[in-house]
Amino acid sequence: MTTDSKLILVGQVAGGFGVKGEVRVTAYTAEPKTLLSYGVLLRADGSTGLTLTGGRAEKSAVVGRAKEIATKEEADALRGLKLYIPRDKLPEPDEDEFYLTDLVGLEARDPEGVVLGSVKSVQNFGADDMLEIAPAQGGPTWYLPFTRDAVPDLHIADGWLLVVKPVEIGEREPD
Structure with missing residues (x-):
């Protein structure tokens, strides 16, 4: 993954949820479930952070499964991890609007x-x-x-x- 494109902060790992290896990700998007549609969420250096494979919205977060996490302990170990997407994954803003x-x-x-x-x-x-x-x-x-x-x-x-x-x-x- 190259970091030529700007990375946009979209969420942060809050830790494990429950005992079955689910992870809670605080969403910085208007709709938390949007995180599920981005595919691979990146670290600040452009490397893979999490790949959410499914989940549900809970308040301002998504609770779900990630390909990289199998246990609650693994999810807790990632607490605080900031998650990004490339700017070009966002839709172009309407005229007279911008990010x-x-x-x-x-x-x-x-x-x-x-x-x-x-x-x-x-x-x-x-x-x-x-x-x-x-x-x-x-x-x-x-x-x-x-x-x-x-x-x-x-x-x-x-x-x-x-x-x-x-x-x-x-x-x-x-x-």
């Missing part, structure tokens, strides 16, 4: 067209989505709320987005 992962790597430009950096990741710490920006000149990353005010224009096909830094994020005045 948050498609923002990663885009240039962040200010209203004058100056490249401030690039989107390193999209995080959500419990409130709203935040763009982690890696500065073009190097140094520590900074976060920008992913709101219409802070990111008024997206040009995903052209590889950039317009950002307006809130005053709190702007340059500090020298003391």
Whole structure:
């Protein structure tokens, strides 16, 4: 398996379920049962993580069998394993829609067209989505709320987005 394509986090092993070797996988998809349709779920390095062979949705998870797991102990040993799929397994979004992962790597430009950096990741710490920006000149990353005010224009096909830094994020005045 090559890792040329972006990998999308879709779930995480929560551990064994019951005593017959079933595994519980917390789903990060809108519908938990979608995990069953992806076939092989990958590790972050692109190698095989789990192959779900059947299961059922339970709240925000799937409980089922995996080809790689025969016992509860084997399932428990994988607790915490993050599971991914290649980006190209997802359907193309409708016009004027996008996946948050498609923002990663885009240039962040200010209203004058100056490249401030690039989107390193999209995080959500419990409130709203935040763009982690890696500065073009190097140094520590900074976060920008992913709101219409802070990111008024997206040009995903052209590889950039317009950002307006809130005053709190702007340059500090020298003391």
